[in-house]
Amino acid sequence: MDNIFEVTITPLDTVFFRDAKPFTMGDDSWGNGLFPPAPSVLYGAIRSAYLYQHPHILEEKLVDTDQDPSKSIEVIGINLNYENSDLFPLPLDLVQDKNRIEVVRSNEVDRKRKKKRYLNAKLLDRGSLEENFRGLKVGNILTGGVDKDVERIVNGLIDLESLEDYYCYGASEMKEGVDVYTLDQFLFEEPKIGNQSARTLEREEDRALYRVGFKRMHKKLSFKLQVKAKEDFLLLDKSFVRLGGEGKLAKIKVEKPEEEEALDLDEAEFKILLTSPAFFDNGWFSQELADAGFELITAAVGNPVAIGGFDLAKKCPKPLRKAVPAGSVYYYRGSSAAAIKDFFHGRKSLCTAKSDQKQGYGLFKLAKI
Known part of the structure; x- marks a missing residue:
């Protein structure tokens, strides 16, 4: 029988998660990273940790067979956690007024490590004109109002308390401003500079310097997952796993989560907030929801995220795919x-492929408009 577990992964060193851009030392001097990592990275980490605790699965070559209990692992929740406060991607229909930004400041170290930046985030007003939105006719558009000059908050994060206000009470009852974190408050750049080894090159003059964008997470920042798995998943508690580029160590904590209350929708109009990147069969738009009779009213969708990876079983790179980013919001009727x-x-999950669902892609929350 499957149970729900809460898994906290805390890196003990710098981290680096490759993005999908090709990087060849000598042609490029900078290797870019992606943060937070793709859900499949964290899924792979905890599945690897489980297999390490059950070595007979590898020794007897039972991986991905019916005798492999790690196949049952399914990620059903992903977020960052800071000082026991859950952080989620800021919904893209929350914006800041360009002309009125209030920032709580102290010395630089405290601002980076402890203080939340207060941004005057406002809900966008819905217009009433029919517009052609990325190839689809929608009944409304999202605007900042006639006299509002607004912009999105780059790499914004919202805590669980504010997020519950967002999806439980809707726009009409939310307070005007909400506390918003940004990723740069928790990450410290520690780039690694390397030199391509001459042993791999035919000529000494072909040696090339390169830099890789390692980041050090704040010591109180961690990755938090909700996982559906077998009861013996508790064996991973207080264990370690290798994470990201160079396989730096991270510690794992496993416990039973508190039961989450379901949102009580009482109207036919609602919003969907993506809390992890999603793959749809029709690009940015879910054809499954359309076929189920839900009418798209409008949307606030971010730029696509390119996600690849490496297939250990086939020993080759995975196909590059574009995902709708976390934080994107869809208004439906x-x-x-x-x-x-x-x-x-x-x-x-809103993904249709079972493999994407298991790895934690397409996770979402329903919200009132």
């Missing part, structure tokens, strides 16, 4: 509140 509840009951 259903036939009734009951129809919405029936469709989303027990559903954790």
Whole structure:
């Protein structure tokens, strides 16, 4: 029987997660990274840790067979955690007024490590004109108002308390401003400079310097996952796993989570907030929701994220795919509140591929408009 576990992964050293851009030492001097990492990176880390605790699965070549209990591992929640406060991607329909930004400042170290920057985040007003939105006709557009000059908050994060206000009460009852974190408050650049080894080159003059963008996470910042797995998954508690570029160590904590209350939707209009990148069969747009009878009202969608990886079983790179980024928001209209509840009951991911669902892609939260 599968159970739900809360898994906290805390790096003990710098981290580096490759993005999808090709990097060849000598042609490029800088290797770019992606933070937070793709859900498949964290899924792979905890599955590897589980297999390490059960070496017979590898020794008897049972990986991915019916006798492999690690196949049952499914990521159903992903977020960052800072000082026991869960942080999620800032919904892209929350913006800041360009002309009125209040920032709480102290000395530089405290601002980086402890202080939240207060940004005057506002909900975008919905217009009423029909527009052609990325190839689709939608009934409304999102605007900042006639006299508002607004912009998105880059790499914004929102804590769970503010997020619950966002999806439980809707725009009309949310306070005007919310506390917003940004990723740069928790990450410290520690680039690594290397020299391509002459042993791999035919000529000494072909040696090339390169830099890799390693980052050191704040010591109180960690990755937090909700995982569905077998009961013996608790064996991973207080264990270690190698994470990211160069396989730096990270510690694992496993515990049983508190039960989360489901959102009580009582209207036919609702929002979907992506909390992890999602792959849809129709690009940025979910054809499955359209086929289920849900009408897209409008959307706030970020730029696509290119996600690849390496297939250890096949010993080759995985195909590069573009995902809708976390924080993207979709406004929908259903036939009734009951129809919405029936469709989303027990559903954790909006992806249609089972492999994507298991790895934690397409995770979402329902919200009131």
